[in-house]
Amino acid sequence: xxxxxxxxxxxxxxxxxxxxxxxxxxxxxxxxxxxxxxxxxxxxxxxxxxxxxxxxxxxxxxxxxxxxxxxxxxxxxxxxxxxxxxxxxxxxxxxxxxxxxxxxxxxxxxxxxxxxxxxxxxxxxxxxxxxxxxxxxxxxxxxxxxxxxxxxxxxxxxxxxxxxxxxxxxxxxxxxxxxxxxxxxxxxxxxxxxxxxxxxxxxxxxxxxxxxxxxxxxxxxxxxxxxxxxxxxxxxxxxxxxxxxxxxxxxxxxxxxxxxxxxxxxxxxxxxxxxxxxxxxxxxxxxxxxxxxxxxxxxxxxxxxxxxxxxxxxxxxxxxxxx
Amino acid sequence: xxxxxxxxxxxxxxxxxxxxxxxxxxxxxxxxxxxxxxxxxxxxxxxxxxxxxxxxxxxxxxxxxxxxxxxxxxxxxxxxxxxxxxxxxxxxxxxxxxxxxxxxxxxxxxxxxxxxxxxxxxxxxxxxxxxxxxxxxxxxxxxxxxxxxxxxxxxxxxxxxxxxxxxxxxxxxxxxxxxxxxxxxxxxxxxxxxxxxxxxxxxxxxxxxxxxxxxxxxxxxxxxxxxxxxxxxxxxxxxxxxxxxxxxxxxxxxxxxxxxxxxxxxxxxxxxxxxxxxxxxxxxxxxxxxxxxxxxxxxxxxxxxxxxxxxxxxxxxxxxxxxxxxxxxxxxxxxxxxxxxxxxxxxxxxxxxxxxxxxxxxxxxxxxxxxxxxxxx
Numbered sequence: 192x193x194x195x196x197x198x199x200x201x202x203x204x205x206x207x208x209x210x211x212x213x214x215x216x217x218x219x220x221x222x223x224x225x226x227x228x229x230x231x232x233x234x235x236x237x238x239x240x241x242x243x244x245x246x247x248x249x250x251x252x253x254x255x256x257x258x259x260x261x262x263x264x265x266x267x268x269x270x271x272x273x274x275x276x277x278x279x280x281x282x283x284x285x286x287x288x289x290x291x292x293x294x295x296x297x298x299x300x301x302x303x304x305x306x307x308x309x310x311x312x313x314x315x316x317x318x319x320x321x322x323x324x325x326x327x328x329x330x331x332x333x334x335x336x337x338x339x340x341x342x343x344x345x346x347x348x349x350x351x352x353x354x355x356x357x358x359x360x361x362x363x364x365x366x367x368x369x370x371x372x373x374x375x376x377x378x379x380x381x382x383x384x385x386x387x388x389x390x391x392x393x394x395x396x397x398x399x400x401x402x403x404x405x406x407x408x409x410x411x412x413x414x415x416x417x418x419x420x421x422x423x424x425x426x427x428x429x430x431x432x433x434x435x436x437x438x439x440x441x442x443x444x445x446x447x448x449x450x451x452x453x454x455x456x457x458x459x460x461x462x463x464x465x466x467x468x469x470x471x472x473x474x475x476x477x478x479x480x481x482x483x484x485x486x487x488x489x490x491x492x493x494x495x496x497x498x499x500x501x502x503x504x505x506x507x508x509x510x511x512x513x514x
Numbered sequence: 515x516x517x518x519x520x521x522x523x524x525x526x527x528x529x530x531x532x533x534x535x536x537x538x539x540x541x542x543x544x545x546x547x548x549x550x551x552x553x554x555x556x557x558x559x560x561x562x563x564x565x566x567x568x569x570x571x572x573x574x575x576x577x578x579x580x581x582x583x584x585x586x587x588x589x590x591x592x593x594x595x596x597x598x599x600x601x602x603x604x605x606x607x608x609x610x611x612x613x614x615x616x617x618x619x620x621x622x623x624x625x626x627x628x629x630x631x632x633x634x635x636x637x638x639x640x641x642x643x644x645x646x647x648x649x650x651x652x653x654x655x656x657x658x659x660x661x662x663x664x665x666x667x668x669x670x671x672x673x674x675x676x677x678x679x680x681x682x683x684x685x686x687x688x689x690x691x692x693x694x695x696x697x698x699x700x701x702x703x704x705x706x707x708x709x710x711x712x713x714x715x716x717x718x719x720x721x722x723x724x725x726x727x728x729x730x731x732x733x734x735x736x737x738x739x740x741x742x743x744x745x746x747x748x749x750x751x752x753x754x755x756x757x758x759x760x761x762x763x764x765x766x767x768x769x770x771x772x773x774x775x776x777x778x779x780x781x782x783x784x785x786x787x788x789x790x791x792x793x794x795x796x797x798x799x800x801x802x803x804x805x806x807x808x809x810x811x812x813x814x815x816x817x818x819x820x821x822x823x824x825x826x827x828x829x830x831x832x833x834x835x836x837x838x839x840x841x842x843x844x845x846x847x848x849x850x851x852x853x854x855x856x857x858x859x860x861x862x863x864x865x866x867x868x869x870x871x872x873x874x875x876x877x878x879x880x881x882x883x884x885x886x887x888x889x890x891x
Contacts, residue, residue, distance in 0.1 A: 230660070230664065270858075274858065274862040274863050275862065278862070278863050278865060278866055279865070280861065280862035280863055280864065280865070281598075281861060281862055282862075283598055283600070283660050284598075284807070284811065284857060284858075284861035284862045285858065285861070285862035285863075287600070287804070287807060287854075287857055287861075288854045288855070288857035288858035288861065288862055289854070289858070290854070291804070291850050291851070291853050291854025291857060292850075292851055292854035292855060292858065293854075294847070294850050294854075295847040295848065295849070295850030295851030295852075295853075295854060296546060296847075296851050298845065298847040298850075299546060299550060299843075299844065299845065299847050299848060299851065300546075300549070300550070302843060302845060303549075303550040303551065303843050429668060432664055432665075432668065435661070435664075436661075436665065439661060477676055477680070479672040479673070479675045479676040479679070480672070480676070482672050483668060483669045483672035483673070486665040486666075486668045486669050486672075487665075487669060489661070489665050490647075490651070490657070490662055490665050490666070490669075493651065493655070493657035493658065493661060493662055493665075494651050494655045494657055495655045495656070495657070502658070
């Protein structure tokens with residue numbers, strides 16, 4: 192049973208670490224499928240986490256925090272949308288700008304409001320998302336193999352984790368089985384055709400960007416209200432970029448996004464767990480290599496050595512209506 | 515708005531519009547200062563005073579500007595060929611190895627003027643090498659340069675962490691840095707230059723790398739506007755199809771451009787390593803690679819614009835430290851906000867005020883072309 196225990200521990204922290212990645216990567220999926228590239232996932236997540244930390248502390252309510260995170264993140268998305276859709280600016284430049292603006296202003300505002308040196312006040316139990324015990328956890332724990340898996344791996348996560356994993360099939364359904372999804376994908380592949388059909392390309396893209404904002408906000412709220420007890424300076428720590436990498440790794444498809452995020456989450460969990468233990472066969476792996484692995488894998492994928500990642504065809508190109 | 519923008523006189527295109535964009539960015543930053551409950555005017559006063567108040571302060575301002583000239587040029591060169599090199603941060607970081615190797619090898623044997631050229635070569639070589647792979651992948655395998663350079667920034671961070679932890683740290687030392695260089699690895703300060711203006715550099719690390727930065731800026735101007743290679747780069751930046759039609763080898767230009775860009779970013783490493791700390795420390799780049807994006811956008815990718823833009827960011831960095839000292843609620847993170855706002859307004863939203871400015875300028879010059887031109891805008 193020792194091996195099972197080990198497996199459960201690793202799997203559990205994999206799920207914990209993957210959750211924000213899944214939410215952020217799905218956020219990126221919606222906007223990039225609509226033809227608006229977004230390297231500002233990091234900034235939106237951080238902004239969301241900050242808003243969640245502040246509001247949850249003031250209102251003493253996790254739900255209020257979540258709502259604030261979504262509002263802030265959507266507003267940031269709209270700035271990105273305004274720059275890249277309406278003003279037809281460079282989408283990469285706009286994303287970079289948002290990352291910086293958020294990275295700086297969260298620290299300045301947090302310090303001005305709470306004076307706690309780059310963090311929001313620690314949240315009490317009630318102002319955070321609590322772990323949910325699924326029914327029959329205790330009764331089933333005795334069942335060999337499946338019992339502990341159910342009790343320790345499937346049960347006992349926060350609501351946002353379940354939401355993240357539910358968003359995977361939901362996103363698939365929205366993108367591939369609804370009219371909205373069809374149009375969203377079309378607007379990212381061939382906006383001219385969508386325009387000819389009498390659908391507003393601008394409005395479709397804005398909706399994609401707003402979806403991105405909502406999901407990024409939830410990802411941010413997860414960081415400050417579920418994974419931690421409050422916001423800390425720079426707490427996203429590159430997760431937005433890892434999510435971006437996962438999105439590319441998954442070739443812009445919802446279910447592979449989940450697996451890519453689980454893989455990257457697992458690498459992270461593994462690196463934390465085995466920092467100083469030598470592994471069989473390979474010996475001691477430098478922790479830095481483990482940390483770099485998601486990025487290296489993404490580059491290898493982008494190089495076309497494991498399949499080919501083809502982005503949405505109209506991605507990054509502002510739409511100009513012909514006159 | 516689908517037709518090209520009206521042709522504007524040079525002083526509007528390269529003077530007025532960037533200035534308006536910059537002012538808006540600062541106005542928004544001022545709002546943040548207000549939100550924090552401080553006076554923006556007081557902050558501005560401390561910033562100007564902190565950046566120019568004394569010879570020493572000016573020395574610091576120009577020291578930071580030196581760094582940003584390199585990273586700004588790096589981004590600009592890539593821009594001209596239509597490439598967005600976000601990887602300046604990583605390229606500069608890895609280039610630190612080149613500088614450190616040259617210094618660790620020769621600092622006890624040679625005077626600085628022998629070590630310096632070798633260190634320049636090392637920095638350029640390592641920077642270019644780190645940019646080569648993203649360039650090659652873009653050229654040969656079509657992987658998007660923005661994404662690969664972002665990934666390479668993270669890989670560089672891990673690599674350097676490893677290098678300083680396991681390879682370049684002296685035995686028995688706890689802090690993540692190389693040993694301190696001897697005289698050969700220490701660049702002289704530019705006190706004579708400051709003395710010509712009756713100023714003293716004081717403790718500021720304003721050093722000869724500044725002259726190298728100016729030379730690099732001139733070199734970039736020659737490269738882009740006076741050589742065949744530069745012409746090919748600009749052609750590709752304007753229209754890849756036209757470049758292909760003209761028989762310009764796209765893959766070759768991409769790889770060469772990225773390597774030049776990486777080499778320029780890499781030379782930034784000379785300034786802090788040989789000019790200030792005399793050793794390579796963990797995270798010595800401190801976001802300068804990203805500042806380069808703002809500098810290149812503000813300077814409109816022209817060396818003559820990049821130098822003042824770099825000095826402006828030097829002012830922000832040095833003056834920002836003074837603000838943080840005088841007004842504790844405004845930490846140095848304020849600079850990061852301003853940097854982001856400049857990137858937003860001078861970069862992504864650069865055309866936001868153009869129609870209004872076009873109308874205003876043409877109304878003033880009033881030659882009856884107003885209607886046609888405004889329609890064009």
